[in-house]
Amino acid sequence: MSSATPRINFKYLSQFEGKTVRIAGKVGEKQGNNVILHTTDNGQVIVDRSQNLKKSYETNNVEVLGVWKNNQLSELTFFNLSDNFDFDTYNQMIDLSMEHKEIFM
Amino acid sequence: MTTQLTEGSIPKIFKNEECVHPILQVIDLEETHSKNKDEETVRYRLKLSDGKFYLLATLNRQLNEMVINEEIKNFSFIKLLNYQKTVIKNTDFLLVSNLESVSTQTETIGGPTQFTNETEENEIEIEKEQEQQQQQEQPIKTQPLETGITLLRNLNTYNKNWKIKVRVTNKTEPKIYNKNGKQGQVMYVTLVDSNGDEMRATMFNDNVTNFNKVLHVSKCYYITGGMLKPADRRFSSIQSDYEINFNNYTTITLCTNTSDLPKEAYHYKKLSEIEKTQNGMKIDVLGIIAEVGELIEVKSRTGKQLKKRECILADQYLRISCNFWGEIAEKNTFPGNPVIILKEANIGEYLNKKNISASSAARIILEPEINEAQEIRDWWYRGGGKKNQEQLGKTIGKSFSSNTNWIENDRDPLSNILNLNLGVGEKADYITSKVTITHILHDENNPVCYPSCTFENCTKKVTLQGSHWVGEKCNHRVQKPNYRFNPKIRLTDSSSSIYATAFNQICEEILGVKAEHVETLKQQGRNDEFNEIFNKAVPLEGLARIRITESEYEGKTFKRSILSSFKPITDYVLESKKLIEQINKISEN
Numbered sequence: 001m002s003s004a005t006p007r008i009n010f011k012y013l014s015q016f017e018g019k020t021v022r023i024a025g026k027v028g029e030k031q032g033n034n035v036i037l038h039t040t041d042n043g044q045v046i047v048d049r050s051q052n053l054k055k056s057y058e059t060n061n062v063e064v065l066g067v068w069k070n071n072q073l074s075e076l077t078f079f080n081l082s083d084n085f086d087f088d089t090y091n092q093m094i095d096l097s098m099e100h101k102e103i104f105m
Numbered sequence: 106m107t108t109q110l111t112e113g114s115i116p117k118i119f120k121n122e123e124c125v126h127p128i129l130q131v132i133d134l135e136e137t138h139s140k141n142k143d144e145e146t147v148r149y150r151l152k153l154s155d156g157k158f159y160l161l162a163t164l165n166r167q168l169n170e171m172v173i174n175e176e177i178k179n180f181s182f183i184k185l186l187n188y189q190k191t192v193i194k195n196t197d198f199l200l201v202s203n204l205e206s207v208s209t210q211t212e213t214i215g216g217p218t219q220f221t222n223e224t225e226e227n228e229i230e231i232e233k234e235q236e237q238q239q240q241q242e243q244p245i246k247t248q249p250l251e252t253g254i255t256l257l258r259n260l261n262t263y264n265k266n267w268k269i270k271v272r273v274t275n276k277t278e279p280k281i282y283n284k285n286g287k288q289g290q291v292m293y294v295t296l297v298d299s300n301g302d303e304m305r306a307t308m309f310n311d312n313v314t315n316f317n318k319v320l321h322v323s324k325c326y327y328i329t330g331g332m333l334k335p336a337d338r339r340f341s342s343i344q345s346d347y348e349i350n351f352n353n354y355t356t357i358t359l360c361t362n363t364s365d366l367p368k369e370a371y372h373y374k375k376l377s378e379i380e381k382t383q384n385g386m387k388i389d390v391l392g393i394i395a396e397v398g399e400l401i402e403v404k405s406r407t408g409k410q411l412k413k414r415e416c417i418l419a420d421q422y423l424r425i426s427c428n429f430w431g432e433i434a435e436k437n438t439f440p441g442n443p444v445i446i447l448k449e450a451n452i453g454e455y456l457n458k459k460n461i462s463a464s465s466a467a468r469i470i471l472e473p474e475i476n477e478a479q480e481i482r483d484w485w486y487r488g489g490g491k492k493n494q495e496q497l498g499k500t501i502g503k504s505f506s507s508n509t510n511w512i513e514n515d516r517d518p519l520s521n522i523l524n525l526n527l528g529v530g531e532k533a534d535y536i537t538s539k540v541t542i543t544h545i546l547h548d549e550n551n552p553v554c555y556p557s558c559t560f561e562n563c564t565k566k567v568t569l570q571g572s573h574w575v576g577e578k579c580n581h582r583v584q585k586p587n588y589r590f591n592p593k594i595r596l597t598d599s600s601s602s603i604y605a606t607a608f609n610q611i612c613e614e615i616l617g618v619k620a621e622h623v624e625t626l627k628q629q630g631r632n633d634e635f636n637e638i639f640n641k642a643v644p645l646e647g648l649a650r651i652r653i654t655e656s657e658y659e660g661k662t663f664k665r666s667i668l669s670s671f672k673p674i675t676d677y678v679l680e681s682k683k684l685i686e687q688i689n690k691i692s693e694n
Contacts, residue, residue, distance in 0.1 A: 086681070096688060
């Protein structure tokens with residue numbers, strides 16, 4: 001039985017090498033098939049969209065679900081977030097859930 | 106061919122479990138003669154063994170020939186084909202009706218012992234004891250390990266030939282009293298037996314003098330003879346229906362085989378029980394000494410100078426005033442906030458607040474080695490004592506009625522309704538909880554609205570009488586009733602789930618329709634539309650203001666909850682911030 005895909009932010013990425021994760025952030029610059037995602041804790045993640053090019057981000061804030069490998073997040077799917085998404089509260093939630101892993105993961 | 110005895114067959118036979126034709130050994134075969142109306146009958150008695158255990162047996166007379174012609178001899182192995190188990194004078198016997206000879210032997214195999222009720226229990230007890238060495242609780246046995254001992258809970262007035270084995274856990278000083286001009290003395294002791302049950306014993310006059318020399322606290326005794334009387338709970342908190350009066354027929358013998366007697370009987374109630382118990386009754390409670398006062402002198406009504414120490418006893422949910430008097434106040438300074446069991450405390454009330462007091466009859470067990478005491482200690486070290494200060498206002502100044510800022514209140518989990526024993530007392534209790542409405546009862550047995558009076562501001566129920574609707578309680582007569590909501594709504598949170606009744610205004614907000622419309626749907630049989638209204642309203646998460654009272658029905662008390670206000674969560678960011686705030690508060694403690 002697989003467990004839920006963990007929600008993380010930039011600083012926890014190193015713990016999830018090779019794993020599928022969800023990261024939320026502000027959509028930044030486009031570079032070919034890649035997009036820069038500005039995470040809730042002010043990190044920058046390169047998202048490789050080549051597997052999911054058919055769908056476009058509809059909002060400025062998204063949550064990307066993908067595999068973190070070789071310093072890139074290979075996107076499998078994404079979720080649109082509202083423009084007034086509260087990143088600060090969301091970030092605190094990530095920190096709490098990492099602190100209490102046994103409940104969330 | 107060497108045949109073996111069937112291992113484990115005797116216990117199976119004893120327990121009436123299936124055991125097909127076991128091979129057993131005959132031991133101690135003997136001939137008995139009995140005379141019955143001039144007829145002499147010969148019967149053979151024996152023991153049947155499986156190598157480890159044996160049972161007593163008798164051969165049916167038709168098998169006598171097998172013994173006479175030596176087909177069966179002492180030490181023979183036989184195959185048991187048919188038998189009946191019976192009990193004669195408390196001993197189990199096998200009546201053997203059919204068996205087969207297997208082989209002859211020359212000696213007893215193994216060193217079998219008789220299998221009885223106790224054999225079985227001993228085996229189980231050894232297992233249990235090994236398990237429970239890891240736990241801290243004492244094993245509760247329903248049968249004493251020692252034969253001939255009656256458990257305190259089995260004492261009754263019909264059987265006077267009892268013998269108890271008990272440890273004395275408390276002994277009062279002999280007290281002199283005056284009755285009808287005569288002077289007498291009385292003394293009480295508290296006894297605990299191997300089952301952990303407690304009972305009080307009393308003695309008067311000469312028996313006080315005699316037994317005071319013999320009975321000592323923490324020592325164990327065999328006791329026989331004495332009069333069993335119903336216990337008087339005004340004078341003792343011990344949970345026993347009876348107490349014993351030691352009289353001239355009582356014998357008390359010191360006992361040294363004390364391994365099965367507990368050192369203490371850890372019976373106690375939680376502080377929340379105090380609210381429910383009548384003033385003047387005695388109680389045993391568990392709590393931590395949260396505050397200790399100085400030793401002060403107080404003048405009693407009779408002019409006597411009494412020593413008093415005021416303390417606060419607390420647990421994770423409540424604090425209560427606990428006053429010590431006399432010697433117990435002098436001797437105990439309670440350094441370091443100990444957890445205690447306070448036994449035989451008196452329940453009182455002062456300015457509408459319940460309190461407890463402890464005088465010479467009370468007893469303190471410091472730092473009892475039980476899980477609940479450890480839980481209180483852990484809670485205290487996490488700073489529990491400080492948080493408790495807030496709850497003090499809630500429990501002791503209990504009624505916060507229509508508080509318009511209820512949304513900002515600290516939230517209670519629904520489980521607090523029972524844990525804090527809310528709703529007891531004259532005024533109702535109110536709590537604020539974050540809950541989800543998970544269901545609204547709307548089936549045939551649970552009407553969701555009622556016909557109400559239309560007079561001015563009256564909302565009482567009216568019933569159809571002839572051509573008019575009449576109110577039982579308001580006596581108004583109206584042509585046509587209004588309909589008002591009053592369904593039972595299920596509120597759930599992570600701790601518990603309750604049903605609360607909700608009234609018209611709240612229901613209109615939650616359901617988005619008026620009661621009249623719902624009633625029309627019902628009367629027109631439009632059940633799908635009717636059900637849809639209630640099904641689509643849930644689940645609904647929000648802040649609830651709940652009013653709690655206690656009612657009695659058919660002798661039982663139960664809590665009644667009313668949803669007096671409800672605010673659905675709409676601002677998720679705000680709610681998230683609130684949750685983070687609450688989580689951080691826990692981490693601080």
